[in-house]
Amino acid sequence: MENHLTYRKFASSGQSLCIFSIPWSYLVTGIALFIIGILDFIFLGYLIGHPGEEIIGEYIGQGIAVYLGGVSFAWTIGLVPLITGFIIVVYCIYASKQVILSRTENSFIIQERRLLFPFITELRHSSIRKIDYTNKGLQLRHVWVMLFIPMGIRILQFGVPLFNEHLAHDNILPVMMVVTAVIDIVGALLMVIVPTHTLSFESEQKLYTVNFLPVISTGNINRTLVLSEETESHHKGEEKISYSSYFHLIGGLGMIVLSIIGLSLEFLWGTDLSMIGVTYGIYLVLRVFQNKTPIYFTKFSKSTGYFPETDRPFRKLTLIDITAISLLIYFSTLEFLWGWVYFNPNWLTILEMSLTTVIWLGMIFWNFLYITVPLPTLKTLKLQLKENPCNRLQFIFRLVYMVILVVLGLIVAF
Helix, strand or coil: CHHHHHHHHHHHCCCEEEEEECCHHHHHHHHHHHHHHHHHHHHHCCCEEECCEEEECCCCCCCEECCCCCEEHHHHHCHHHHHHHHHHHHHHHHHCEEEEEEECCCEEEEEEEECCCCEEEEEEHHHEEEEEEEECCCHHHHHHHHHHHHHHHHHHHHHHHHCCCCCCCCCHHHHHHHHHHHHHHHHHHHHHHCCCEEEEEEECCCEEEEEECCCCCHHHHHHHCCCCCCEEEEECCCCCCCHHHHHHHHHHHHHHHHHHHHHHHCCCCCHHHHHHHHHHHHHHHHHHHHCCCCEEEEEEECCCCCCCCCCCCCCCCCHHHHHHHHHHHHHHHHHHHHHHHCCCCCHHHHHHHHHHHHHHHHHHHHHHHHHHCCHHHCCCHHHHHHHCHHHHHHHHHHHHHHHHHHHHHHHHHC
8 A cells, every 4th residue: 555655646746657558469460360260260161081971060162181081271271370369369468558667766666557467566776786678679579480480381382373273163272371371471570570678677686577568768768767876877779780780681681582482483492491591581680670779778786886798709599590500501401412413414403503502602601600700799709719718619619510510411412
């Protein structure tokens, strides 16, 4: 009760900020996925079994997926969107909230009003070491890219050629496949593109974090979070794209273009390699724009000696980086070697293998730079390797990792 009265007192004096947070990008995507999942089952049926000997449902003439006597196409293209959409909508109901941030003479008071679990927290100024206001970047949201974009592309690969197929009764199946694939891809991009903002308070005992959407003015947050003169503050606004970001962008766009050529024309890259390339390329491009303004401001206490982290000598690799780069190097080496092993001389294959060789060498070089040499520290790399044994060890380990992948491709190819 005392906290609530304190909040009312300072809210009335104007030293408070109210944030309405609704994850609308997730909500729109969740509803779209749920609806298309239901429509898939309505238009394609929910048959399991042979037509005329149905175990579940009734055959409505839209084909059987996977194997004879298997399931209708609704199960293969609509089940994942249906379940995922329902989970996302439920999450959005829980995550929607009103956040009221107030500053008293001695404390910050944070009130979160949710549908089911409203609560209030008080943090004393004297215990706070650091305050960050930032966007969260991709983080775990890259899971949506990894899940729905490959699935959407694969559905398009099977669905588009079915239009006006002479054995088909109508175009209901390809239409549903294309619409489902487009919603899968657009929904994944929408959830990733719209950033979630995070306001975190780090005290001596714990870390308290508030996540919210939509964009809130940095100025409003700053006015609310005025600390004493014993603090320092770092502000970052809209920054220019760095050399490292251009490196991400060029690599990502290059993979997307090559993968689209491979998927549509079956030229340069095979299907599996193209699927990995387009997914990882989209991830790299999105990461460039998500990390363009990673920090809006940071406040930290002089007395604690807490200062922002310095740049890493080597680029931090995520699980997606390691997995995607491993698959790209392995599959590209395999396809490159198999292309020359089964080479049939004519002008088209000579052109394709020449381009494939150049692209393979370029991708190996790009991955080498990405893994071992962060561009912002390229000029000081020699000095870092000379002065720090740990950096030398890490450089050698990453280089050996690439060599092992190429050798593994050689072994499998021959």
